[in-house]
Amino acid sequence: xxxxxxxxxxxxxxxxxxxxxxxxxxxxxxxxxxxxxxxxxxxxxxxxxxxxxxxxxxxxxxxxxxxxxxxxxxxxxxxxxxxxxxxxxxxxxxxxxxxxxxxxxxxxxxxxxxxxxxxxxxxxxxxxxxxxxxxxxxxxxxxxxxxxxxxxxxxxxxxxxxxxxxxxxxxxxxxxxxxxxxxxxxxxxxxxxxxxxxxxxxxxxxxxxxxxxxxxxxxxxxxxxxxxxxxxxxxxxxxxxxxxxxxxxxxxxxxxxxxxxxxxxxxxxxxxxxxxxxxxxxxxxxxxxxxxxxxxxxxxxxxxxxxxxxxxxxxxxxxxxxxxxxxxxxxxxxxxxxxxxxxxxxxxxxxxxxxxxxxxxxxxxxxxxxxxxxxxxxxxxxxxxxxxxxxxxxxxxxxxxxxxxxxxxxxxxxxxxxxxxxxxxxxxxxxxxxxxxxxxxxxxxxxxxxxxxxxxxxxxxxxxxx
Amino acid sequence: xxxxxxxxxxxxxxxxxxxxxxxxxxxxxxxxxxxxxxxxxxxxxxxxxxxxxxxxxxxxxxxx
Numbered sequence: 005x006x007x008x009x010x011x012x013x014x015x016x017x018x019x020x021x022x023x024x025x026x027x028x029x030x031x032x033x034x035x036x037x038x039x040x041x042x043x044x045x046x047x048x049x050x051x052x053x054x055x056x057x058x059x060x061x062x063x064x065x066x067x068x069x070x071x072x073x074x075x076x077x078x079x080x081x082x083x084x085x086x087x088x089x090x091x092x093x094x095x096x097x098x099x100x101x102x103x104x105x106x107x108x109x110x111x112x113x114x115x116x117x118x119x120x121x122x123x124x125x126x127x128x129x130x131x132x133x134x135x136x137x138x139x140x141x142x143x144x145x146x147x148x149x150x151x152x153x154x155x156x157x158x159x160x161x162x163x164x165x166x167x168x169x170x171x172x173x174x175x176x177x178x179x180x181x182x183x184x185x186x187x188x189x190x191x192x193x194x195x196x197x198x199x200x201x202x203x204x205x206x207x208x209x210x211x212x213x214x215x216x217x218x219x220x221x222x223x224x225x226x227x228x229x230x231x232x233x234x235x236x237x238x239x240x241x242x243x244x245x246x247x248x249x250x251x252x253x254x255x256x257x258x259x260x261x262x263x264x265x266x267x268x269x270x271x272x273x274x275x276x277x278x279x280x281x282x283x284x285x286x287x288x289x290x291x292x293x294x295x296x297x298x299x300x301x302x303x304x305x306x307x308x309x310x311x312x313x314x315x316x317x318x319x320x321x322x323x324x325x326x327x328x329x330x331x332x333x334x335x336x337x338x339x340x341x342x343x344x345x346x347x348x349x350x351x352x353x354x355x356x357x358x359x360x361x362x363x364x365x366x367x368x369x370x371x372x373x374x375x376x377x378x379x380x381x382x383x384x385x386x387x388x389x390x391x392x393x394x395x396x397x398x399x400x401x402x403x404x405x406x407x408x409x410x411x412x413x414x415x416x417x418x419x420x421x422x423x424x425x426x427x428x429x430x431x432x433x434x435x436x437x438x439x440x441x442x443x444x445x446x447x448x449x450x451x452x453x454x455x456x457x458x459x460x461x462x463x464x465x466x467x468x469x470x
Numbered sequence: 471x472x473x474x475x476x477x478x479x480x481x482x483x484x485x486x487x488x489x490x491x492x493x494x495x496x497x498x499x500x501x502x503x504x505x506x507x508x509x510x511x512x513x514x515x516x517x518x519x520x521x522x523x524x525x526x527x528x529x530x531x532x533x534x
Contacts, residue, residue, distance in 0.1 A: 084476045229476070237488040247498070267521050271512040275505035282498040289494050331521075 011083045013370040015096040017459075019076025020363055022104050024452055026068025029111075031445050033061045038438045042431050051115050059126050060114045065351070066124065066214060068107050073359045074218045075103065075142060078165050080366055081225050082146050085162050086153035090145050099141040106134050118188045122203050124210045125179050129190045132180040139176070143169045160241040164221035167249045171213045179206035197264050205256035212252040215355050219318075220245075220287055222362045223311060227294060230307040230365055236293035244286030251276050251283065258329035261338065270331075277329040284322035291315040306378045310361035310385060317353030317392075321346070336407040341430060345399025352392035352444060360384070360451050367455060371462025376454050384450040391444030395437055402433035 040046045040054045047053045079096060083089060090096050110131050118128045127135065146169060150162060179202055182190035192199045228235050235241060257265060257273025291312065295301055301308040324346055327333055337343070368375050375381060409429065412420040490498075514520045 087476075234486050236486065237490070238486045240488070240490055240494070243490065262521065267519075268513045268515065270521075271509055274512075275509045278508070279501045279505045282494070282501045285497065286494060289491055293488070293491070 011089050012093045012096075013080070015090075015093065015100050016076045016080045016366070017370060018097075018100045019072055019079070019103070020366070020455070021459075022100070022107075023069050023072030023076065023359075024455060026064050026072055026107060027448070028452065030061055030065035030069055031441075031448060033057050033064065035438065035441050035445060037061055038434065038441050042434045042438070050117070056115060056117055059119060060111065062124065063114060063126060064107075064111060066210070067110070070214055070218075070355065070359075072103065072107075073363070074168070074214070075099070077222055077359070077362050077366065078142075078146060078168075078218070080370075081161055081221060082149050082165060085155065085159050085225070086149045087155045088149060088153065091148035091152060092145055095141055096145050099138065099145070102134075102138055102141070106131070106138060109134070113188070116188075120180075120182065120190060120192065122179065122192065122199075122206075124207050125176075125203070127180075128188055129180070129182055129184050130187060132176070132182075136173075136177060139169075139173055143173065159225070160235075160238065160245055161221040161225040163242070163245050164217045164224070167245070168213050168217045168221070171209065171217075171249070171253070175206045175209050175213065179203060200260055200263065201257065201265060201269070204259040205253070208256040208259060209252060211350070212255075215350060216252075216318075217249070219314075219355055219358045222358050223287070223291065223315060226307070226358075226362045226365050227291060227311045230311070230361070231295060231298075231301045231305055233294050233297050233301065236290050236296070240286055240290050244283045244290070247286075248280070248283035251279050255280065255329075258334070261329065261331055261334040274329050274331070277326045281322055281326055285319060288315050288319040288322075306381055306385075307361045307364055310357050310364075313385075313389065314354050314357035314361070317349055317357070321350045321354060324349070336411070337403050338407075340403035340406040340410075341399045341433070342403025342407070345396045345403060348399070349392065349396040352388065352395065356448070357388070363451075363455060367458045367462070371459060371465070373458065373462045373465055376457035376461055380450050380454045384447050384454065387447030387450065388444050389447075391440050391442075391447055394440035394443065398433045398436045398440065402430050405429060 036046065036052075037054055037057045040057070050056070079090060110127055113128060113131060114126060119126045120128060146165060150158075150166065181193040183193060184190045192203075194202050224235060224241060227233075254276035255273050257269045258277045261270050261274070263270075292315075295308060295312055302312065328337060328342075328346065364375055364381055406426050406429070409421045409426040410419075410423075414420050510516050512519055
């Protein structure tokens with residue numbers, strides 16, 4: 005069936021390009037800080053020191069690349085699934101500009117060392133207010149489309165989009181409640197253990213509602229679209245959705261195992277964390293059974309492997325993560341380099357894998373052309389896969405080593421190793437991690453090149469047609 | 471130029487009406503049951519277990 009209008013894709017295209025721009029900056033900073041860990045001479049003055057750049061790396065990639073791509077891809081998915089153009093396209097365009105201006109200001113503020121000292125919520129209060137406004141603009145458009153949709157049935161991706169919008173709003177506002185002392189300094193409304201509990205309720209759900217639900221929205225939409233295979237079970241997708249979002253919000257306390265947080269809150273957090281394996285694997289199983297109809301799609305359609313390998317790492321992450329929450333495992337690997345290893349398997353193996361594949365699918369659809377080069381996309385896939393695995397595995401090894409060394413005691417009960425000894429043993433692994441990072445970034449540059457060339461191709465075709 | 475509709479929701483509807491996989495359902499219910507047990511067993515108000523006590527015990531059983 006055809007439709008009587010065309011969709012305005014300019015905003016979507018703008019967000020994709022913005023996400024790529026911020027992504028490249030975040031990746032380069034990531035490489036620098038990984039090298040700073042094994043060579044302190046690579047800290048250049050206060051602005052380019054590890055303390056500031058580490059924060060910049062996480063924020064620029066999470067908010068610039070991650071959310072930037074999510075804004076664009078969500079607008080695309082929402083228009084397609086509600087079968088109507090955005091209710092307020094000009095507001096969406098304004099949203100795009102405000103996003104980039106906000107990112108510039110936010111980046112500069114972190115360079116300047118303005119920091120709330122709350123992980124993933126480092127931005128000071130004026131930027132927080134700007135982010136809330138940004139989010140409301142986004143919500144108006146998306147929810148406006150959902151309420152005035154031309155398609156009665158709501159596909160599961162729409163549910164994931166709605167959950168993302170509502171939950172991020174609640175999390176972000178509550179955890180950023182602060183009493184301003186000046187324009188650039190504020191104090192968290194909550195104190196002590198309460199502050200920690202609210203912060204990790206937020207921190208863990210930032211992972212849930214920025215790196216899980218949005219990516220599942222993409223996965224459920226683009227996997228059937230790329231392969232032409234219908235999703236295995238709508239029922240399983242919906243049950244997984246509701247149980248995932250119900251359980252997620254209770255799990256933050258697993259970040260505070262063996263702290264002064266009351267025992268029962270820790271226990272409750274761990275119980276819900278272990279339960280999360282089920283809804284996560286509901287989506288994994290649904291993905292596998294969808295492609296099970298025709299596994300030759302792994303060869304014949306270049307995007308299928310991005311989605312299947314991506315959902316596999318999601319499955320591994322959602323077993324690894326809950327295991328880390330269990331008290332006995334937490335006591336070994338918490339505060340070690342295992343933790344960044346865990347995070348990066350998710351961000352490099354699942355989040356960017358699915359985002360890149362979604363962009364590969366969307367660009368030819370929006371520019372009415374073919375992808376510039378499937379071969380380059382395949383090269384991109386294999387290089388980032390190798391880089392990510394090398395990153396995760398080196399960090400697992402050194403994390404376990406570190407945790408074990410911290411715990412070893414002599415016969416008289418004194419510690420067997422000093423902190424410095426455990427640190428020095430990290431160096432070879434940290435150097436290997438930098439190599440892994442370089443490999444990953446090279447893979448991403450193939451992606452960027454392919455995207456830019458596809459856009460150029462599309463624009464040339466449009467010019468010829470005109 | 472006109473746009474094609476997606477119709478993902480209707481995408482050969484009968485193909486997507488699968489029952490929940492049994493193995494997955496067992497995992498789902500099993501984890502709920504385990505969660506209830508775990509919360510009961512490791513909450514000080516119910517069983518008297520506490521992190522502090524568990525730590526003291528582990529210190530006493532350490533090899534000298």
